[in-house]
Amino acid sequence: MSLLRMVGRPMLASMFVAGGIHSMRRPADVAPAAEPIVRPVADRVAALPDDTEQLVRLNGAVHVVGGVLLGLGRCPRLAALALAAALVPTTLAAHRYWEAEDPSDRAQQRIHFLKNLSMMGGLLIAADDTGSAPSLLWRGRHTARGLRHDAHLVHRSVRATARPAATAGGIRAKLGN
Structure with a gap:
């Protein structure tokens, strides 16, 4: 494994592990922001639980497991794909800058939205990386x-x-x- 992969993967994964642990420990902090996204998805997909807090915990678990796997270099392509997929609802629920009334809040949410978009780009690159094989x-x-x-x-x-x-x-x- 190259030095860049050995250092870069854990750096990319760290945000997901930290955020996932927070979502699993304290889903009530995130559930109100997730509600507008969770409700339509849970209504369409019968396999998902109806409770928003359970879905927040499930998303947090995907972030933790995917982040740990990516950081350790175990199934990194699959882990990166799972993280990219889980990042979509997270971004749409937490950083709806187009709905913010306050200009400073809107600017802050736009920055976080673009940060998540950038992280998704990094994850897609990691998902395509075959590690020279x-x-x-x-x-x-x-x-x-x-x-x-x-x-x-x-x-x-x-x-x-x-x-x-x-x-x-x-x-x-x-x-x-």
């Missing part, structure tokens, strides 16, 4: 290409040896052996 898609294509090449060689080999064998078998049959 080929991606699974490339490995699959490379393996398939190799298998096709091997099958072609076997086919050519069988054809090359089948004709002389058939000829020898025909001669042997004519001779009566």
Whole structure:
């Protein structure tokens, strides 16, 4: 692992771990801001709990687990994708700057909104980072290409040896052996 990955991933993950722990410990602090986003989503997705505080805790748990995995470099691509997905409702619930009345509050919320947007960009880059190893898609294509090449060689080999064998078998049959 490169030094940049070793240092950068925990730095990116730290905000999610800290925020996730806060959301899990004190969901009542976040629930009122999350209500406008939680209610429409919970009504459409039956698998989600109806209680806003439970959904805040669940989102916090995703942030903590994803942040720890990303920070430790364990399943970093999957962790980054999970964090990016969980960051969408967090940003839309907590930083609705377009609804703020006070100009200074609006400016502050816009800054936080853009900060979260920047973090999402970093997470998407991390989700695409293969760590200098080929991606699974490339490995699959490379393996398939190799298998096709091997099958072609076997086919050519069988054809090359089948004709002389058939000829020898025909001669042997004519001779009566």
